Amino acid sequence: MKLFLVADSTAVSSGWNMSTGNIYNDILIILLVVVLIVLLFTALSVSKAIKSILKITMPEVLLQEQAAKVAAKQARKIKWSNNWKKIMGLRPISEEKDIVIDHSYDGIKELDNPIPIWFNALFYSTITFGIIYLLVYHVFGWGLNQDQEYVREVAQAEKAKQEYLAQVADLIDETSITVDETGAMATAGKAIFAANCSACHGQAGEGGIGPNLTDRFWLHGGEIKDVFKTVKYGVPDKGMVPWEQTLSPAQIAEVSNYIVSIRDTKPASPKEPQGAEVEYASAEKDAEAETDTTAVQ
Known part of the structure; x- marks a missing residue:
């Protein structure tokens, strides 16, 4: 009893998680496993001994077993060979005389071999596939044809483009904004200007x-960049509110492009100039281009 208690405490302290919680059950299971292993080795030894006895006392039995194994192996080989010949449409050499074509060319004779099964299977499968394809894509309309797939892909690409542009537009700030040469942003900014700035x-x-x-x-x-910054942060001491709380970065970029686009226009009753005069890089480039043209002439 003391031995069992010692074994139980040792198993618990070592962290053995295979225990059933009862030391007697654990010992019984171990004994059963050992007995099964012993029985397995005993059966293997007995089987080996019986074969040795048969080999000495009844050699014809072993010969019959070996012959049966060889015959079974040969039968499998012949079956595989026949199946292969059927698939490839081959005929035994002994039957070639029955499929020789009557006429010959320059002493060369031809064999009237049948079409291989694999070729027929491939041929008829293509016909079946064609019929199914026609029904699915052109009769019942269950699938999309090439034109429909193209239209769908273009629509998905356009949607992804708009989502990307929307994300990029909201990432614009006073350091990254540039003049939109297409004029689309200025056109969109005109309505924003009329609603908020006019x-x-x-x-x-x-x-x-x-x-x-x-x-x-x-x-x-x-x-x-200066216009964007002014619109975004405002000029509180002059009474201009920061529009970043009302307009998105994309809208500020649009109204900034509109403000830049109306410079050098001649509205009725303009207010007197205020601030410092700004020389624009684009105007300087135009002047240089005009000078170069005059020089060439």
Whole structure:
């Protein structure tokens, strides 16, 4: 009893998780496993001994077993060979005389071999596939044909493009904004300007409470980055609110492009210039191009 208790405490302390919780059950299971292993080895030894006895006392039995194994192996080989010949459409050499074509060319004779099964299977499977394809894609319309797949892919690509552009537009800030050469952003910004900016700067940007936006004089810089920054953060000490709380970065970019697009226009009753005059890089390039053209002429 003391031995069992010691064994139980040792198993628990060693973290053996295979225990059933009862030391007697654990010992019984171990004994059963050992007995099964012993029986297995005993059966193998007896089987080996019987074969040795038969080999000495009844050699014809072993010969019959070996002959049966060889015959079975040969039968499997012949069956496989016959199946292969059927698949490939081959005929035994002994039957070639029965399939020789009557006429010959320059002493060369041909055999009228049948079409191989694999070729027929391939041929008829293509016909079946063609019929199924026709029904699915062109009769019942269960699948999309090439034109429909193209239209779907174009629509998906356009959707992905718009989602990407929307994300990119919201990432615009005063350091990354550039003038939109297509004019699309300026066109969109006109409505934003009319709804939010015209009360102070006039419908055409001629100025009112706020400064004139159509001349080359600016209080806080006239480049597109400066305009974006002014619209975004506002000028609180002058009464201009920061529009970043109302407009998205994309909308600020659009209205900034519109403001840049109306410079050098001639609205009615413009307000007097305020701030410092700004020389634009684009105007300088145009002047240089005009000078080069004159020189060439």
